[in-house]
Amino acid sequence: xxxxxxxxxxxxxxxxxxxxxxxxxxxxxxxxxxxxxxxxxxxxxxxxxxxxxxxxxxxxxxxxxxxxxxxxxxxxxxxxxxxxxxxxxxxxxxxxxxxxxxxxxxxxxxxxxxxxxxxxxxxxxxxxxxxxxxxxxxxxxxxxxxxxxxxxxxxxxxxxxxxxxxxxxxxxxxxxxxxxxxxxxxxxxxxxxxxxxxxxxxxx
Numbered sequence: 001x002x003x004x005x006x007x008x009x010x011x012x013x014x015x016x017x018x019x020x021x022x023x024x025x026x027x028x029x030x031x032x033x034x035x036x037x038x039x040x041x042x043x044x045x046x047x048x049x050x051x052x053x054x055x056x057x058x059x060x061x062x063x064x065x066x067x068x069x070x071x072x073x074x075x076x077x078x079x080x081x082x083x084x085x086x087x088x089x090x091x092x093x094x095x096x097x098x099x100x101x102x103x104x105x106x107x108x109x110x111x112x113x114x115x116x117x118x119x120x121x122x123x124x125x126x127x128x129x130x131x132x133x134x135x136x137x138x139x140x141x142x143x144x145x146x147x148x149x150x151x152x153x154x155x156x157x158x159x160x161x162x163x164x165x166x167x168x169x170x171x172x173x174x175x176x177x178x179x180x181x182x183x184x185x186x187x188x189x190x191x192x193x194x195x196x197x198x199x200x201x202x203x204x
Contacts, residue, residue, distance in 0.1 A: 053149065053150050085152050088152040090153050109166060138155045138159075
């Protein structure tokens, strides 16, 4: 749905909302909500996270979904997203920074896909609650860190949170959540510096 909504309808992407420290009521201006809670909100109060995806991020989502479809998996899980995102240069840099090349850890993550239950004939993979939460959290992550769009970095960070089996694989390679957070923060600092440099060049 997220991919066809943009590709087939040609919907223009919209940047992530600029982060405000507080709303007029004194509460945080934007909070992550569960899918069930979101359904109770009016359309005008919702944020269409799909429209904040970069073209690159959308490509990895599409690749992950196609992988689930071709394998006849019953559900589209964060595992599919993570395996797909391992082709991203940014994600490869993250693992390289932690001393575990993607080519070392990817086969172990690939094997997790073989354990996913299969679908009934003719039924496309359904988005799992964890995958929906991943998309919501990726948007909020971009918002919280003042990133203009949802890049592969935000999607990866969110997907890891919602995939316990992948985290177990990472732990086996001494990749803890704290180490992962530190490397992601390091990547973001580099992105912010590049953004500032581009703005400075544009102002000349």
